Amino acid sequence: MAHKSQAGGIEKNGSLSSVLYCKSDLKEGSLQWMKEPLNGQVLMVLSMDNNCSATSFDMELCAEKLKSLGVQVAADQWRRLIQDAVLKPEVRRYMFYNSRAFQIAIAVVFYMSLWTNIYSTVQLCSFGRYWEASVLVTLAAVAVTVVVILVIDHRQRKINMNTDVRLAAVNEIFIKHSLILGITDALDGPHNILQLWFVHFSPEHCLQSLSAHIMDLQRTRESGLRQSLDQLCVVMEAVVQPNPGTEEEASREESPLLSSRVNLNKEPVTCNELLRLVPEGPPEVMAQQLLVIFSGCYVRLLVTGRLPRAMAGGHLEHSSVPCLCQFIQTTVLNTRQSWFMGR
Template identity: 85%
Template sequence: MAYKSQAGGIEKNGSLSSIFYCKSDLKEGSLQWAKDPPNGQVLMVLSMDNNCSASSFDMELCAEKLKSLGVQQVAADEWRRLIQEAILKPEVRRYMFYNSRAFQIAIAVIFYMSLWTNIYSTVQLCSFGRYWEASVLVTLAAVAITVVVILVLDRRQRKINMNTDVRLAAVNEFFIKHSLILGITDVLDGPHSILQLWFVHFSPERCLQSLSAHLEELRQTRESGLRHSLDQLCVVMEAAVQPEPAVEEASCEESPLLSNGVNFKKEPMMCNQLLRLIPEGPPEVMAQQLLVIFSGCYVRLLVSGRLPPTTAAGHVEPSSVPCLCQFIQSAALSTQQCCLPGR
């Protein structure tokens, strides 16, 4: 499958599209922005087939468009390396495939069939299991339970994901300096699972000021609650345990004269450690870290239309969509959070 993109317009293939809000300067032969896009405006979408391990994002096209955005060519190696380490590693792509919509639909069908078979075989052991009404009740029960499972999975997809959203933190830390934030989604195109990397325009200045002021207010009013909320934003990391040095060396008389030639390599002992994503510091530093960490999740929910509506005006257009700082205040600065499993 090929997915093409052209400057100055939108070219669609199925349900996918690549969007660029720019115009061509015929005199200079370059691309220039017609106007400064508003916050939350999608500027570019890169697509790739996740079913094919050899496919990848079109980095050359991406570099050309980023250059027109003001991201200098000298930084191309840096952002390419960040994207490669964040989402293009084989283990990360496998995780995204197993969490894609195509795989979830397949699991839902298998779960329904297995559940229906087990309930039906159990009902047959009862006296009323021979009537046709029992089959209808079994079908309704299997459908209801499957729908509940699908809704639970969909609700889980609305939360921040360590293996995708937080992995983009290093990428967003680089691009947010150029008023860009990135997020990744997957769409189902027939039997293919398509990964889409979204580039969204977002100037962080106003959100940074608003979030810093909110953190300062929380410090003065309920510091313990703030610390509790931020402590929930943590990842579980595996770390090697350093062995303690030997107290006494073996004496020369007890050591063997000849080596047996066998070299046993002991694997290092591993232990789990909690790593806080938001360390203690000035409100501006903490706000900057929150913006970077939640940018990937925000973009994913923004482009998929899953952001909760808001009545208060934010820093994006339209005003019914919450801006990044409003999303962080409702999603992170509360007590209903959980630790994110490391990977």
């Protein structure tokens, strides 16, 4: 069965796995073989059917292709990280409920419900029995549905803490080998296909540029920098560890007066903690953390064509989209630079 992905020129076999080497850009039919890939080039794509819980990415094929690309990483390490990041059942369910197929279904149900409610309300008025009223109701329902779809699409352009950030641990390993990963979904008839993208990216230039930019922000507007970075946080559930003396005293107070043979297992006491993804530190460390965290989001927007156009000065050769450090400076650090056009 042949399947063409959003990047074009990708074939899918029976196991829904596909590989693409050294793609020069994101236009179909522009496959080129090169000794040294450029930043932003797709090197490999793995696909799987998210509708079937028994399917998974072809890790054996992935390990072979990574070895052929010269990436020497322990397979057990990145396999476990990918499994924890995107292959857990709860994560796959979340990605299905945020997929394009589910959003289309929600849009259709929303339109029908909205049309029915508006039409029923209009029928109570004197002019509701004319055919013009039906046309107005249809136009109003379409307009509201389009606005909802645009709002959802705008949210899809932002970082997703439940998918993009989960790939940070994998990207922390692969970015050392000039690779960053991102995940997208696509429609193949009734099937929702998850695609794991491997993109070539050398972080040296972006790391230097972003470090210098953070150092400049620390000197000029440190409060604004901290406010921007404070938004990058996740809520973690931690187990409360009581002091031994307090626990022993509480156990004596809570012990029953009458002996009982029933031993009830008490659930551990937990609390929510706010974990900052980019803590205070040297500019180089903060820049490295930002590159790792936003790699998944950057790849997702890159391969789906949702990145804005950029002028010269980036670190993507022969490309009109911003590099990773430009993307972070504009979307995260709130510094509106001139390289973004039409904004």
